[in-house]
Amino acid sequence: MSEAYVAGVGMLKIGRYPARDPVDLGAEAALQALDDAGLGMRDVQLVVCGNLLQAMNMIGQRILQQIGQTGIPVINVTNACATGSTAFRQCVTAVRAGEVDVALAIGVEQMGKMGLLGGGGGSGIRTEGVIGSSLMPAVFAQAGMEHMRRYGTTREQFARVAVKNHAHSTRNPLSQYQVETPLEQVLAARMVAYPNTLLMCCPTGDGAAAAVVVSAAKARQLGARVRVRAAVLSSDPWSERDLVLPDVNTLTRSAAAQAYEMAGVGPEDLDLVELHDCFATAELLHYENLGLCGEGEAGRLIDAGETALGGRIPVNVSGGLLSKGHPLGATGVANVYEIVQHLRAQAGARQVEGARVGLAHVIGLGSACTVTILGV
Amino acid sequence: MAEVAPARRRVPIVPFLRLPDDGEPYLVAQRCTACGATYLGRRRACGRCLGRGPFEEIGLSRRGVLYVWSIVHQSLPGVAVPYVVGIVDLPEGVSVRCNLVDVEPDPARLRFGMPVELTTAISQQDREGNDVVAFAFRPVRD
Numbered sequence: 001m002s003e004a005y006v007a008g009v010g011m012l013k014i015g016r017y018p019a020r021d022p023v024d025l026g027a028e029a030a031l032q033a034l035d036d037a038g039l040g041m042r043d044v045q046l047v048v049c050g051n052l053l054q055a056m057n058m059i060g061q062r063i064l065q066q067i068g069q070t071g072i073p074v075i076n077v078t079n080a081c082a083t084g085s086t087a088f089r090q091c092v093t094a095v096r097a098g099e100v101d102v103a104l105a106i107g108v109e110q111m112g113k114m115g116l117l118g119g120g121g122g123s124g125i126r127t128e129g130v131i132g133s134s135l136m137p138a139v140f141a142q143a144g145m146e147h148m149r150r151y152g153t154t155r156e157q158f159a160r161v162a163v164k165n166h167a168h169s170t171r172n173p174l175s176q177y178q179v180e181t182p183l184e185q186v187l188a189a190r191m192v193a194y195p196n197t198l199l200m201c202c203p204t205g206d207g208a209a210a211a212v213v214v215s216a217a218k219a220r221q222l223g224a225r226v227r228v229r230a231a232v233l234s235s236d237p238w239s240e241r242d243l244v245l246p247d248v249n250t251l252t253r254s255a256a257a258q259a260y261e262m263a264g265v266g267p268e269d270l271d272l273v274e275l276h277d278c279f280a281t282a283e284l285l286h287y288e289n290l291g292l293c294g295e296g297e298a299g300r301l302i303d304a305g306e307t308a309l310g311g312r313i314p315v316n317v318s319g320g321l322l323s324k325g326h327p328l329g330a331t332g333v334a335n336v337y338e339i340v341q342h343l344r345a346q347a348g349a350r351q352v353e354g355a356r357v358g359l360a361h362v363i364g365l366g367s368a369c370t371v372t373i374l375g376v
Numbered sequence: 377m378a379e380v381a382p383a384r385r386r387v388p389i390v391p392f393l394r395l396p397d398d399g400e401p402y403l404v405a406q407r408c409t410a411c412g413a414t415y416l417g418r419r420r421a422c423g424r425c426l427g428r429g430p431f432e433e434i435g436l437s438r439r440g441v442l443y444v445w446s447i448v449h450q451s452l453p454g455v456a457v458p459y460v461v462g463i464v465d466l467p468e469g470v471s472v473r474c475n476l477v478d479v480e481p482d483p484a485r486l487r488f489g490m491p492v493e494l495t496t497a498i499s500q501q502d503r504e505g506n507d508v509v510a511f512a513f514r515p516v517r518d
């Protein structure tokens with residue numbers, strides 16, 4: 001199997017673009033990534049486009065109508081919040097299989113202000129808020145409460161995740177929000193679903209990101225050094241309460257174990273991690289799921305500042321989903337963008353010094369999980 | 377000649393809630409006879425052991441324990457907040473996602489492992505005008 005490399009990346013600042021559409025956002029990110037790689041649409045042999053809310057509208061092909069209709073295969077993918085990272089992985093798979101030398105992954109989403117609350121039910125019988133909640137705020141609140149139940153994790157420890165990630169975002173010009181939020185402010189913010197306050201929930205926003213994945217031969221030609229050491233996708237296996245409280249832990253552990261094995265590294269070898277902090281509670285669970293600390297030690301890890309920029313293992317130096325934003329289909333590719341910036345020493349004020357290996361993790365509820373390890 | 381109004385029925389909010397005419401409402405589950413995994417709702421094959429069954433329907437206890445909870449302060453338009461939600465573990469080895477009622481939406485009133493029991497109430501009318509009966513759990517009082 002051929003190795004796959006990331007030769008170029010592009011990303012728009014996450015935010016609100018009411019005057020534009022997802023095709024336009026995706027096209028801009030795609031051209032950025034091609035320029036970054038030193039390639040053009042003539043070189044691209046496969047496009048995989050991730051988008052959730054317009055999944056029926058052939059968005060990949062419509063992007064090519066904007067940037068070059070060369071007749072190549074286009075695949076549109078949707079996989080909940082792991083949509084973008086699934087698109088990236090499909091490009092890696094095609095390159096590794098030797099089917100193509102150059103593949104372009106695009107992730108794009110235009111969410112508006114309602115986000116996932118905008119959907120309507122089909123049966124006419126309302127169940128939300130009547131027989132529990134299957135909305136993301138309640139799901140991740142209860143996932144955090146499970147950690148609290150097992151290990152005595154505190155509301156303050158969860159809140160410190162938001163403090164850290166909002167602080168990180170002030171160093172990232174592409175972050176939707178770039179405002180520090182002290183602990184008192186996080187705790188005093190409006191409650192959304194206990195224990196997560198508004199500042200402990202990711203915002204809605206529009207965004208687009210793209211990555212050019214190339215073969216080893218093409219990488220040598222282009223001088224591209226960032227190698228895809230692992231790109232793993234898992235779904236939720238049977239576990240005790242998964243069908244009523246989605247188990248975000250088991251499938252992350254499975255994907256992480258496969259990725260570490262594939263990359264030949266362990267969590268101790270990572271220089272930075274971008275993980276799926278859709279809610280502050282989620283980040284602490286994933287410290288343990290990704291092996292960044294032992295079981296029940298996540299609270300101590302955040303208290304000790306080990307996951308802050310400058311700490312032992314910086315997590316979400318981009319600002320994370322909590323502050324950088326979470327445009328569903330774009331998120332997984334935006335993570336790749338972030339890791340690539342650090343591995344190329346181009347991350348500016350938030351650079352993790354000397355970064356050589358980075359991990360990106362995404363969860364899509366329902367459930368899908370990707371773990372990607374990049375290295376130089 | 378007198379008009380005959382269509383009978384207004386009581387319909388369960390989910391298929392796994394049973395509303396007997398002559399007894400208390402209860403939940404039912406499908407149990408895999410091969411491995412014992414228990415599901416709310418039908419399965420073609422078992423998610424755990426992959427066996428094709430057969431599945432046996434079992435009635436579930438009305439009492440269980442609260443595994444985890446949250447208080448929801450923001451929801452869909454038209455849903456009154458705050459409300460308490462939780463996951464209840466039942467002794468038959470199956471867990472239920474539910475609202476918790478008859479308890480203040482206050483973290484001090486909720487604790488992991490507290491005993492709870494099934495209760496039902498009419499939650500809404502469906503498109504045909506039938507009463508939709510929902511289930512919830514509430515703290516055991518005795």
